[in-house]
Amino acid sequence: MEKLRPSPIAGQVAKSSANRISRDLTCSICLDLFKQPVSLPCDHTFCQGCIEGYWTGPRGPGQGGTGSCPQCRKRGKMLSSWFQ
Numbered sequence: 001m002e003k004l005r006p007s008p009i010a011g012q013v014a015k016s017s018a019n020r021i022s023r024d025l026t027c028s029i030c031l032d033l034f035k036q037p038v039s040l041p042c043d044h045t046f047c048q049g050c051i052e053g054y055w056t057g058p059r060g061p062g063q064g065g066t067g068s069c070p071q072c073r074k075r076g077k078m079l080s081s082w083f084q
Contacts, residue, residue: 028071029054042074 025033029050036048046054055067068075 040069040074042069042072044069044071046070 027034027037027045027047027050029046032047034045034047037045038048038051039045040051051067051070054070
């Protein structure tokens with residue numbers, strides 16, 4: 001009886017899927033997997049610590065407690081509960 005060998009294409013598909021999952025779970029600020037992910041109203045997601053640092057740093061929020069998304073620059077209301 002002949003043993004079945006895995007197709008080389010199957011390995012490529014698995015690697016491609018793993019890369020896609022990793023990319024979808026990676027913070028675009030720290031470039032690491034999410035730690036305490038926070039989604040903004042524009043649907044971009046960042047680590048809580050990363051977006052907090054971004055918004056409290058030199059690119060911090062404007063008046064009225066709004067900050068912009070580091071990815072699309074849309075302005076949105078900051079949620080103070082994120083930073084407790």
